[in-house]
Amino acid sequence: MSIVFLHGTGSAGPKAWPLQAAALGDEAHFVRRVHDGDHPDHVQPVVIDALAPRGHLVAHSYGCVSAVLAATERPDVVASLVLCEPPFVGLTAGWPETDAHVAALAPLFERRSDPTFTDLELSAGFATAVGMPVPDFTPDQLARSAARLRAFTPAWLIAIDPTIVGRVPTLVVTSGTRDIYDEVAHLLERHGATRLVLPGHGHRVQDHPDATAAFRRFWGSTTSAEAQ
Numbered sequence: 001m002s003i004v005f006l007h008g009t010g011s012a013g014p015k016a017w018p019l020q021a022a023a024l025g026d027e028a029h030f031v032r033r034v035h036d037g038d039h040p041d042h043v044q045p046v047v048i049d050a051l052a053p054r055g056h057l058v059a060h061s062y063g064c065v066s067a068v069l070a071a072t073e074r075p076d077v078v079a080s081l082v083l084c085e086p087p088f089v090g091l092t093a094g095w096p097e098t099d100a101h102v103a104a105l106a107p108l109f110e111r112r113s114d115p116t117f118t119d120l121e122l123s124a125g126f127a128t129a130v131g132m133p134v135p136d137f138t139p140d141q142l143a144r145s146a147a148r149l150r151a152f153t154p155a156w157l158i159a160i161d162p163t164i165v166g167r168v169p170t171l172v173v174t175s176g177t178r179d180i181y182d183e184v185a186h187l188l189e190r191h192g193a194t195r196l197v198l199p200g201h202g203h204r205v206q207d208h209p210d211a212t213a214a215f216r217r218f219w220g221s222t223t224s225a226e227a228q
Helices: 018-027 045-051 063-073 096-110 119-129 139-150 180-190 211-227
Strands: 002-006 028-031 055-060 078-084 170-174 194-197
Touching (some): 002 018, 002 045, 002 063, 045 063, 055 063, 055 211, 119 139
Parallel strands (some): 078 170
8 A cells, every 4th residue: 555745844855754764665655746836726637647547645834735635536546544733724714823823924924925035034024923943944945835825725715625534544743842732632622633742843743753553553553454
């Protein structure tokens, strides 16, 4: 069964999943989302093709949006979902961390077309708001990052059906920090997802040394359940 990985807004391919790439080798398929700024309401055919006829789908951060939309569109090809810190803040409006997060990000996106709003201000503001270190970009990297963000569709504007996690076996992995991802994980657990906390690696929970083994255990449990 194929194992497909979807990156977030940062690194792509095996660089986004270094421990999993090393541990899984040829078992893993790393899908690059076409453009970080694309609205992900159109399921990318490459994701479905990589999963077919049926496979496990693993995603991080904003990649979780595309993963859940893919599962909603084609649950027949998604054997399971592993969602690492999913940012489904459209589902948790009114929760304290979510409201603070949206309040911090919304002004950035409101100004993204403003020519006086510099690439550094946008990229640094976004990193701070999502709980990641401000990247030490080269000028070219900064320009590319800002271009993606200026075309980016904020997660709170994308409709997510939370019931999909009750229909497709889903593991939600968070760092355990009291933040937006924790709020989203609580909500998804109410809809049938399994929760796992891997502390100590911030937003990149896939870098926890136990992450790959936990993923494998989850995939094994879903495979056993299907066989019964």
